[in-house]
Amino acid sequence: MKDMQSHAPSVSACPACAAGGAACDQAARAPQADARLVLSVPGAHCAACLSAIERGLEATPGIRSARVNLTLKRVSVQADAGVDARDVAARLERLGYEAHELDAGTLNMTETDRQGRDLLMRLGVAGFAMMNIMLLSVAVWSGATDATRDLFHLISAVIAIPTVAFSGRPFFVSAARALRAGRLNMDGPIALALVLTLALSLYEALQSGPHAYFEAVVMLTFFLLAGRYLDFRARAAARSAAQELAALEVPRAIRLADGREETVPVAELRVGDLVLVRPGARVPVDGVVTAGRSETDRSLLTGETRPLVQAKGAALNAGEVNLTGPLTVRVTAAGRDSSLHRMADLVAMAETAKNRYTTLADRAARAYAPTIPLLSLGAFIVWMWISGGDLRLSVNIAVATLIITCPCALGLAVPAVVTAASGRLFRQGLLIKNGTALERLAEVDTVVFDKTGTLTMGTPIPDNLDDHPAEDLAVALALAEASSHPLSQALNRALRARGVTPAPVTDLREAPGYGVQGDWAGLPVKLGRAGWVGATHAATTGAYLSLGDETRSFTFTDALRPGAEAVVAALRDQGKTVWLLSGDVAPAVEAMARRLGIEHWQAGALPAEKAAKIAALQAEGHKVLMVGDGLNDTVALAAADVSVSPASALDAARAASDIVLLGRDIAPVAGAVAMSRVAVRRIRENFWQSGLYNLVFVPIALFGYATPLWAAAIMSVSSISVSLNALRLGRRGQETTRA
Amino acid sequence: MDVLGILIPVSLGLGLMGLLAFWWTLKKGMYDDPEGDSRRILRDDYDDKPKS
Numbered sequence: 001m002k003d004m005q006s007h008a009p010s011v012s013a014c015p016a017c018a019a020g021g022a023a024c025d026q027a028a029r030a031p032q033a034d035a036r037l038v039l040s041v042p043g044a045h046c047a048a049c050l051s052a053i054e055r056g057l058e059a060t061p062g063i064r065s066a067r068v069n070l071t072l073k074r075v076s077v078q079a080d081a082g083v084d085a086r087d088v089a090a091r092l093e094r095l096g097y098e099a100h101e102l103d104a105g106t107l108n109m110t111e112t113d114r115q116g117r118d119l120l121m122r123l124g125v126a127g128f129a130m131m132n133i134m135l136l137s138v139a140v141w142s143g144a145t146d147a148t149r150d151l152f153h154l155i156s157a158v159i160a161i162p163t164v165a166f167s168g169r170p171f172f173v174s175a176a177r178a179l180r181a182g183r184l185n186m187d188g189p190i191a192l193a194l195v196l197t198l199a200l201s202l203y204e205a206l207q208s209g210p211h212a213y214f215e216a217v218v219m220l221t222f223f224l225l226a227g228r229y230l231d232f233r234a235r236a237a238a239r240s241a242a243q244e245l246a247a248l249e250v251p252r253a254i255r256l257a258d259g260r261e262e263t264v265p266v267a268e269l270r271v272g273d274l275v276l277v278r279p280g281a282r283v284p285v286d287g288v289v290t291a292g293r294s295e296t297d298r299s300l301l302t303g304e305t306r307p308l309v310q311a312k313g314a315a316l317n318a319g320e321v322n323l324t325g326p327l328t329v330r331v332t333a334a335g336r337d338s339s340l341h342r343m344a345d346l347v348a349m350a351e352t353a354k355n356r357y358t359t360l361a362d363r364a365a366r367a368y369a370p371t372i373p374l375l376s377l378g379a380f381i382v383w384m385w386i387s388g389g390d391l392r393l394s395v396n397i398a399v400a401t402l403i404i405t406c407p408c409a410l411g412l413a414v415p416a417v418v419t420a421a422s423g424r425l426f427r428q429g430l431l432i433k434n435g436t437a438l439e440r441l442a443e444v445d446t447v448v449f450d451k452t453g454t455l456t457m458g459t460p461i462p463d464n465l466d467d468h469p470a471e472d473l474a475v476a477l478a479l480a481e482a483s484s485h486p487l488s489q490a491l492n493r494a495l496r497a498r499g500v501t502p503a504p505v506t507d508l509r510e511a512p513g514y515g516v517q518g519d520w521a522g523l524p525v526k527l528g529r530a531g532w533v534g535a536t537h538a539a540t541t542g543a544y545l546s547l548g549d550e551t552r553s554f555t556f557t558d559a560l561r562p563g564a565e566a567v568v569a570a571l572r573d574q575g576k577t578v579w580l581l582s583g584d585v586a587p588a589v590e591a592m593a594r595r596l597g598i599e600h601w602q603a604g605a606l607p608a609e610k611a612a613k614i615a616a617l618q619a620e621g622h623k624v625l626m627v628g629d630g631l632n633d634t635v636a637l638a639a640a641d642v643s644v645s646p647a648s649a650l651d652a653a654r655a656a657s658d659i660v661l662l663g664r665d666i667a668p669v670a671g672a673v674a675m676s677r678v679a680v681r682r683i684r685e686n687f688w689q690s691g692l693y694n695l696v697f698v699p700i701a702l703f704g705y706a707t708p709l710w711a712a713a714i715m716s717v718s719s720i721s722v723s724l725n726a727l728r729l730g731r732r733g734q735e736t737t738r739a
Numbered sequence: 740m741d742v743l744g745i746l747i748p749v750s751l752g753l754g755l756m757g758l759l760a761f762w763w764t765l766k767k768g769m770y771d772d773p774e775g776d777s778r779r780i781l782r783d784d785y786d787d788k789p790k791s
Contacts, residue, residue, distance in 0.1 A: 047778035070775030117765055124761040132754040136747075148743075155747060 037077040037085045040100040041092060042429055042647070042662035044073055049097070056095045057088065073426075073662075074102070098664065100647070119229045122167040126222040129163035130215065134712075137215040141709050146208075153205035156214035161198060167221045168194050170228060186365040186411075189372040190224060193402045200399045211396065216403050216711040223408045223719045230415035234422055235435060253284040256328065269334045277322045277329055279485075279512075287329035289314045294325035294512045297486070323485050325512025359436050360683055361414040368410060376402040379702050393704070400706040404697050409690030409718040414683055416726035421679040424729070429663035430644075430672050437658035439683075440642040441676035443623040447571050448614060448636070450628035451582035451592055454646065455564045455666070458629075460490045460556035465498065468552055476545050476554070478502035479516045479527035482509075487543045488516070488527070491554060515543075523548045558588075560595075561646075563667030568596045570670035577622070581605050581613055583632055610636035627669060629653055644669055682729050686722045693718040 044053060050068050053075055057066035062083040068075045077088055085101040092099035136152040144152060168191070175191035178184065194217055201212040255264050256274040266284045269275065277283050279294065293311045298320045310316065316329060380398035387393050422432045432438060452458050465473065477495040480488040481502060505518040505525060515528010526533040526546045535544040535551035545552040571578055580601040582589045589603035602613060610628075614636050617624050626633070626640035634656045637643040643657040646666070654660055661669065697714050700706055764770070 047781055050775065050778055051782060068775060069772045070778060071772045120765055120770065121762065124758060124765070128754050128758040128761070131757075132751060135750055151743075155751075159751075 037079060037083075037088055038102045039075050039077070039085060039089060039092065040073060040102050040662075041068070041075050041097050042073055042100075043097045044068055044070060044075075045427065052095060053092065053097060057091060060088075060091050063088070075099075116229075116232060119170070119225065119232055122169065123222065123225045123229055125163055126167040126218055126225055129159050129167075130218045130222050133159055133215045133218055137708065137712070140212075149210075150205065150208050153201075153212045153214070156212065157202050157205050160214040160218050161202070163218055164194055164198055164221055167218075167225060171221075171224065184369050186369050189369055189402075190220075190406060192373060193406045194221065197399050197403050200395060204396075211708055213399070213403055213708050213711060216708055216715065219712055219715050220403065220406055220408055223715060224411045226719075227411035227415045230412075230419045234415065234418050234432075254278070266334070269331055271331050271334060273331045273334075275329045275331060277327045279322055279324055279326060281322055283316045283318055283320045283322060283327075283329065285318050285329070285331045286333040287316055287331045289316060290328050290330050292325050292327040292512065294327050295323040295485075296320040297323055324483065324510060324514075359414075359439055360680070360687070364410060364413075364687055372402065372405045375405060375698070375702075383704070397701070397704045397706075400704075400711065401698065401701040403711050404701045404706060404714060405694055408715045409686065409693065409722040412719055412722050412726075413686035413690060416723050417679050417682045417686065417729060420726050420729045421675055425668070425672055425675060428668040428671060429661060429665065430668050431660045431662055432658070433660060434658040437642055438676045438679050440623075440658070441625065441673055442680040444576065444625040444642060444673060446577045446579065446617055446622040447625045447627065447673075448579040448581055448610075448617075448640065449568075449598075450610075450626075450630065450633050450636075451580060451584055451589060452558065453629040454627055454633075455561055455580070455592065455596065456558040457561050457664075459559055460487055461559045462491055462494045462554050463557045464553075464555050465494060468554075470500070471503070472545065472547065472552055473498075473500050474503035475505060475520050475525050475547060476527060476552075478505035478520070479508070479518055479525060479545070482518070483516045483527075485515075487554075487556060490556065491543060520547070561664065561666050563665040565596055566667040567670045568598060570667070571673065572597070574670065574674060576673070579613075579617075581610050581636070583607075583610075583630075607632040607635050611639045614639050625673070626657075627666075628657075644672075678729060682725055686725055689722060689725065690718055 041053065044050070050070065053068050054066050057063050057075070057077060062080045064078045064080065066075055066077045075092075079088070089099040089101055133156045136156050140149050140152050171187045171190045171194065174185065175187040178188060197213045197217045201214050201217065203209075205212050205214075252263050253266050253269060254261050254276040255269065256276055261276060269285055274290065275285060275287065283296070289310055289312055291312060293309075296308055296310050296316065298308060298317070310327065315332075316327075318333075376398045379401045380394050383394040383397050384391070418435070418438060421438055425432060449455050468476075473495055476491060477500050480491040480495070483489075503520055505520045508516060508518040510516050511528070511532070514532040515526055517524065517526040517528075519525070524546075525548075527543060530536065530542070530544050530553075533544045533546035533551060535546065535553060542553050542555045545554065568578055577600065578598050580589060580593050580596075580598045582592075582601070582603055583605055584603060586603035589601055593599075593601040602609075605613065610633065614624050614626060618641070624640045624642075626637050626643040627645070628634075628637055628643070629645050630653060633645075634653050637645060637653060637656040642659070644659045644661060645653045645657040646661045646664075647654070659672065693714055697706070697710070700710065769776075
């Protein structure tokens with residue numbers, strides 16, 4: 001347990017992880033009675049991963065069984081009470097898999113599961129009914145006549161009517177809802193076609209008529225349900241992604257009540273409660289410091305990188321990270337009222353503008369929905385006039401037109417492509433949260449990156465260790481180990497990695513807000529702020545070591561996120577304009593821009609300025625993709641046409657973005673832009689294809705030559721060709737994104 | 740044509756059996772992790788059903 005904790009990535013990738021990890025750290029001290037744990041494992045992708053994770057976890061004491069779900073990239077673990085998700089995550093991290101704890105409570109998948117199974121059941125019933133009716137219909141088409149044909153038609157009716165009543169329910173319900181609201185959606189004509197065709201076919205069957213469209217009705221239900229199910233799956237994935245992200249940061253706080261510490265969910269905190277914020281933890285609420293002295297990092301809120309000193313009476317905002325000493329905070333605003341939530345509300349407002357985006361499917365449906373019944377009505381009137389009032393003939397032709405124009409392929413055109421594309425992107429580590437994101441991504445011509453936490457990992461790395469003698473490094477390590485300040489942690493990791501062993505420093509104590517001091521063979525040693533250790537302040541981010549009178553400085557740089565160079569190069573190859581907008585100081589931003597080959601950059605940008613820059617680019621007619629992670633990016637993320645944030649971002653930033661990058665590597669973003677263009681091209685092709693079928697066959701129906709055989713053939717051929725075109729995306733997309 | 744009296748119920752029965760089999764697979768959660776199941780089948784250690 002102790003061993004696991006020291007290996008745990010508590011201050012790993014970025015400030016957000018650091019705080020999230022520390023939040024989990026607190027949770028680890030509160031054993032949960034429920035021992036079913038769910039973790040997100042974005043790195044799992046193959047059979048070897050399955051075995052490695054399951055065997056590795058099952059060999060861990062306390063874990064009874066582990067099962068990986070590769071589709072959702074999750075592992076569910078059955079463990080003894082007392083085993084915490086934090087330990088399992090640490091274990092997975094040691095097995096070589098990035099893991100995030102998921103809150104099983106937030107992750108309530110049962111409702112979505114139930115809906116999905118319900119749709120699948122309706123699809124199954126329609127499928128099997130279709131097969132049986134087709135069996136009988138083939139007999140009719142190949143020449144059964146008289147009593148045999150009538151018998152077959154009647155048996156078909158007995159199967160078809162309950163099937164359509166059961167399987168067609170989603171369409172009837174949706175059409176009725178739209179009509180009651182005074183609108184006409186795509187389901188209106190569909191429901192009309194189903195009911196009218198069924199009624200006519202039953203009448204014809206009873207009258208010993210030659211044509212009955214039972215197989216066409218059931219087939220239409222089947223194909224449309226298939227499209228509906230794919231669409232549902234894509235949306236369920238988006239919804240579960242949102243839940244998964246909400247669950248990533250398990251919100252708990254330590255409340256002080258009657259001198260006792262208790263771990264409670266943040267939602268239970270009330271104004272006036274006393275909360276203990278340990279070093280490394282995120283401040284869960286807005287409040288005022290009542291005891292303790294420390295520094296806090298507000299970079300995720302404001303973009304300021306310099307830690308702020310906090311003492312009794314100082315006001316803290318939710319979202320700040322406590323760095324050095326424990327703080328006791330009296331809650332002044334919790335939950336919905338806290339500054340973090342107010343920011344989220346602002347973002348929600350900015351997002352409504354984005355939701356007004358009209359998708360290709362919407363535009364097609366708007367054009368198509370009224371056309372179908374009108375065309376059919378027109379056919380009816382014209383044939384009534386031509387035939388001199390032959391009601392039966394006119395109704396037959398009108399219904400044939402209705403069933404042939406029904407947008408079988410149209411219903412599959414978008415969901416099939418979106419499913420294929422988002423599945424491919426998910427395997428590359430990108431989660432599409434918003435259904436229209438793919439179409440918006442395809443229009444992008446300008447990409448704006450944030451620097452800290454997006455193109456960099458947000459983790460400082462010491463860059464001048466070689467300048468110092470080994471003895472000093474050993475002392476620095478001993479001191480750094482005693483502190484949870486990010487710079488100390490970074491120094492600790494870097495020195496450990498070099499194989500340095502800590503010097504025997506005794507009497508270690510941390511001076512919150514200043515640094516760590518101790519005694520090394522009689523010599524007082526300090527590691528901390530420049531003024532405190534007596535060193536002169538250097539220009540860059542640094543930590544200072546003093547050995548008696550001698551001082552040493554350690555400078556830090558930010559590690560580049562894997563794939564950062566590749567993503568910028570690939571986007572430039574695609575002809576996109578790349579911008580770097582950062583809240584950091586100009587020299588650092590310029591150095592980064594030059595290193596990655598980005599021409600346009602702007603430093604010292606405040607949150608509002610970032611959003612304004614994006615608005616300015618949009619005003620010039622550009623479509624902007626924003627990639628960012630901090631709370632200072634959220635307004636910009638919401639304002640951009642489409643946005644991406646890494647999974648390590650603060651949850652407000654993830655909530656504001658359309659696509660979430662699950663892995664650490666940022667390179668898939670360029671692939672996603674290329675993929676989205678291919679996907680949108682496929683959607684357009686599908687529309688043209690199904691339009692073409694209608695263009696050819698509607699005249700045939702209008703002139704009265706359509707037979708049930710024609711209707712069935714057109715429906716299957718157009719649906720299959722549309723699906724095949726969508727599947728082509730998988731392979732083409734792979735080439736494009738790997739190229 | 741008398742044979743139809745047997746064949747039609749038989750074909751309907753077969754269809755119904757297929758539907759029941761589908762319903763059973765749905766109930767047993769066999770569509771929950773298609774990606775994982777396709778890999779699992781290639782593994783050496785035999786696990787015949789989900790553990791949880």
